[in-house]
Amino acid sequence: MAFAGIGLCARCLARSFNPKTLQAVLRKPCTARSLEWPLVPRTVKRHIQSQEFKPFVPPSPSSLPKAAPPKHYRRTRRWSRRLLYLALGLGATYEFDQHFWYASLTRSARTFWLSLVVATDYKINFRAQPWLYDSIQDLHLRNAERLFHLLRTNGGLYLKIGQAIAMQSAILPPEFQQMFSKMFDDAPQNDWKDAEKVILEDFGKTPEELFGVSFSGEPGKGVMERTARASASVAQVHWARLANGDEVAIKIQKREIAQQVGWDLWAFNLVPYISERLLLETDFVNEANNAERMGQLVAGESRLRGRVYIPKVYRELSSHRVMTAEWIEGVRLWDKETLTRPWHGGWRQGSPGCRGTPLDPPNRQKIAEIIREQPLKEHLKPKRDSWKGSNGKGGLGVSLKDCMQTMVDLFSAQMFLWGLCHCDPHPGNIFIRRLPSGKPELVLIDHGLYVHMQPEFRHQYSLFWKSLMTFDNKTIGEIVRSWGINNPDVFASATLMRPYTGGDNSTSAGMKRTMSKKEQRERSYEMQQQMRKGIREVLADEKKWPRELIFIGRNMRIVQGNNQYLGAPVNRIKIMGGWASRSLVDSPDLSYRERLVNFGRHVLFKFVLFGSDVVFYGSKVAQFFGRTQNLEDDMEASMKKAAVDMGFELNHSVFEG
Numbered sequence: 001m002a003f004a005g006i007g008l009c010a011r012c013l014a015r016s017f018n019p020k021t022l023q024a025v026l027r028k029p030c031t032a033r034s035l036e037w038p039l040v041p042r043t044v045k046r047h048i049q050s051q052e053f054k055p056f057v058p059p060s061p062s063s064l065p066k067a068a069p070p071k072h073y074r075r076t077r078r079w080s081r082r083l084l085y086l087a088l089g090l091g092a093t094y095e096f097d098q099h100f101w102y103a104s105l106t107r108s109a110r111t112f113w114l115s116l117v118v119a120t121d122y123k124i125n126f127r128a129q130p131w132l133y134d135s136i137q138d139l140h141l142r143n144a145e146r147l148f149h150l151l152r153t154n155g156g157l158y159l160k161i162g163q164a165i166a167m168q169s170a171i172l173p174p175e176f177q178q179m180f181s182k183m184f185d186d187a188p189q190n191d192w193k194d195a196e197k198v199i200l201e202d203f204g205k206t207p208e209e210l211f212g213v214s215f216s217g218e219p220g221k222g223v224m225e226r227t228a229r230a231s232a233s234v235a236q237v238h239w240a241r242l243a244n245g246d247e248v249a250i251k252i253q254k255r256e257i258a259q260q261v262g263w264d265l266w267a268f269n270l271v272p273y274i275s276e277r278l279l280l281e282t283d284f285v286n287e288a289n290n291a292e293r294m295g296q297l298v299a300g301e302s303r304l305r306g307r308v309y310i311p312k313v314y315r316e317l318s319s320h321r322v323m324t325a326e327w328i329e330g331v332r333l334w335d336k337e338t339l340t341r342p343w344h345g346g347w348r349q350g351s352p353g354c355r356g357t358p359l360d361p362p363n364r365q366k367i368a369e370i371i372r373e374q375p376l377k378e379h380l381k382p383k384r385d386s387w388k389g390s391n392g393k394g395g396l397g398v399s400l401k402d403c404m405q406t407m408v409d410l411f412s413a414q415m416f417l418w419g420l421c422h423c424d425p426h427p428g429n430i431f432i433r434r435l436p437s438g439k440p441e442l443v444l445i446d447h448g449l450y451v452h453m454q455p456e457f458r459h460q461y462s463l464f465w466k467s468l469m470t471f472d473n474k475t476i477g478e479i480v481r482s483w484g485i486n487n488p489d490v491f492a493s494a495t496l497m498r499p500y501t502g503g504d505n506s507t508s509a510g511m512k513r514t515m516s517k518k519e520q521r522e523r524s525y526e527m528q529q530q531m532r533k534g535i536r537e538v539l540a541d542e543k544k545w546p547r548e549l550i551f552i553g554r555n556m557r558i559v560q561g562n563n564q565y566l567g568a569p570v571n572r573i574k575i576m577g578g579w580a581s582r583s584l585v586d587s588p589d590l591s592y593r594e595r596l597v598n599f600g601r602h603v604l605f606k607f608v609l610f611g612s613d614v615v616f617y618g619s620k621v622a623q624f625f626g627r628t629q630n631l632e633d634d635m636e637a638s639m640k641k642a643a644v645d646m647g648f649e650l651n652h653s654v655f656e657g
C-alpha cells in the first residue's frame with residue numbers, strides 16, 4: 001500500500017516494525033519533540049509490504065539435502081609429515097656426522113655439489129663468447145676461487161690433494177695457478193685435547209706415561225710442549241725432551257683424518273695408484289719404514305755418506321698415527337741469508353746437534369714459570385742461536401753450491417740407483433746443518449710420500465735420461481712409446497724442465513699451423529682447446545703410462561725450483577744425467593756383461609757432458625756481468641715460450657705463495 005502526502009520523522013518510522021503499529025502512527029500526527037531528526041519529504045511515495053509478517057523458521061533437517069563429506073586434506077598432511085621426517089632425518093644425520101664422522105659426509109656432499117656447479121658452469125660458458133662472463137679468464141677465476149675455498153674449508157686430505165694439484169698446476173689455466181699457489185699456507189692445528197686422545201687411543205697411555213714427561217715441571221722427568229711447533233694438512237709436530245736427555249719430534253696425526261680419509265678419496269675418485277700413495281702417507285708406520293730404509297741406503301753409498309743425514313726413528317714410541325723421531329736443529333733450505341752469513345759458532349765446531357755437538361738443556365726454572373703462566377701456549381725449547389753471534393746476524397757460513405750439489409746427488413741416487421724416491425722434497429722438508437769441517441750436511445725429513453720404482457722401469461728411466469743428453473732420438477722414441485706416449489719431444493721437454501731441441505717438435509708445430517689470428521677472447525678459447533687436443537695426442541695409451549711418473553715429475557719440479565730459488569749454483573741436468581748413466585753401471589739388477597758394456601758407454605758419456613758444462617759456465621759468466629739471469633731462469637723462460645705454442649701458460653714459480 002502506498003501513502004502519499006504523509007510526513008513522518010525518522011524516529012516514528014524507525015518504531016514502525018509491524019503493520020499495526022504503522023497504521024496507528026499514520027492516523028495520528030507526529031508528536032515527536034525533537035525536531036533534529038530529518039523528515040522524509042512529502043512528495044516521496046513509500047511502498048509498504050502488505051503481506052502478513054511471518055517470523056523466520058529454520059528448515060527441518062529432513063528437508064535439507066545430504067551433507068557433503070568433510071575435507072580431510074590427506075595429501076597435504078601426508079607431505080607435511082614427509083617433510084617433517086626428512087628434516088628430522090637430515091638434522092639427525094648432520095649431528096651424527098659432525099660428532100662421530102668428523103663431517104665426512106658433509107664434506108663429501110659439499111664436494112659433489114660444487115662439482116655439479118663447476119661442471120654446469122663450464123658446460124654453459126666455456127665458449128669463445130661466454131654467456132654469463134665477460135671472458136673465459138673470468139670463468140676460470142670464478143671456478144678457481146670455488147675450488148680453492150672448497151679445499152680450504154674441507155681441510156684434511158683435501159689440502160694434501162690441493163697441494164699435489166698445485167705442484168702440477170702448469171697444465172691448468174693461469175687463474176688456477178695463481179689461486180693454488182696459496183695451498184702451501186700452514187694449516188690450523190688441533191687442540192691439545194685431540195692430540196692427547198690420539199696418543200691414548202693408540203698406546204693406551206697418557207703422554208706423561210708414554211714419554212715420561214711432566215707438564216708441571218716435576219724434577220727427574222722430561223718436558224713436552226703442548227703447543228705444536230708446526231701444523232700441516234694431516235698432522236702436527238710437538239717438541240719434547242725425554243727423561244734420558246734425547247730431544248724428539250712427536251708427529252701426531254689429526255684425530256679426524258682416520259675417519260675422513262676413506263670418504264675423501266672416494267669423493268675425489270682419484271686414480272687408484274694416487275689414492276694408494278696418499279693413503280700410505282697417512283700411515284706413520286709406513287713413513288718410519290721409509291725413513292729407516294733411506295737411512296740404510298744413504299749409509300751404504302760412499303758418495304753420500306757424511307753429506308746426508310736421516311733422523312733416527314723411535315719405534316717403541318711410534319704407531320700408525322704417532323711417529324717419534326730425532327729432533328733436528330737446522331736451517332731451512334729457503335733461508336738463503338742464514339745459510340750464507342759468516343759463522344760465529346767457533347772453530348771446528350758444528351751447528352747444534354750435528355755430529356755430536358751438544359744441545360743446550362732447557363732451563364728448569366724458566367720451564368716451570370712458562371708452564372704456570374702460559375700452560376697452552378708454551379715454548380719450552382731453548383733457541384740455541386749463539387752461533388749467530390752477539391748481534392744475531394751470523395749464519396752457517398756454508399756454500400749454496402755444496403747444498404744444492406748434495407740435494408741433486410741425493411734425489412738422483414733415489415731415482416736412478418735405488419728406485420726409492422722421496423716425492424715431497426720442498427724446502428720445508430730439508431734442513432741444512434754445519435759440519436765441524438765447515439761443509440753443509442743435508443737432513444731430509446717427512447718420509448711419508450715415496451714411490452717404489454721397479455728395476456725394469458728404473459733402467460728405462462735411466463737410459464731415457466742418458467739419451468736426452470746425447471740426443472739419441474731413436475732410443476727416446478722407443479722408450480716413451482713403450483710407456484704409451486705418442487710424442488717424444490713434448491715429454492722430453494717436460495722431463496728436462498726446458499725445451500728439448502733434439503726432436504722433431506711435431507706437436508708444437510702442428511699447433512702453430514692450426515692457431516688462427518682471431519681476437520683475444522677467441523684466441524684464448526682456441527689455445528685451451530688446442531691444449532686439450534695436445535694432451536690427448538701426447539698421451540696416446542694411458543694404460544701403458546707408468547703411474548710412477550706422476551710423482552717423479554713432482555720430485556724433479558721441486559728440485560728444479562730449489563735450484564732456481566738459490567740462484568742455480570749447480571748444473572742440475574748434468575748432475576742428473578751423470579747419475580743416470582752411472583746407475584746403469586752400478587745397478588746390481590743387471591748382469592756383469594751389461595754393466596761392463598754400460599761402463600764403456602759411461603766413459604764416452606762423460607765427454608759428452610763437457611758440452612753441458614760449457615753452456616752452464618757461459619751462463620754464469622753472463623750472469624756475473626748482468627746480461628742474463630741464472631740458467632734455471634733462462635730455461636724456465638724458454639719453457640714458458642714453448643708452452644704458449646702448445647696451449648699452456650706457465651705464469652708462476654713452483655714455490656710462489
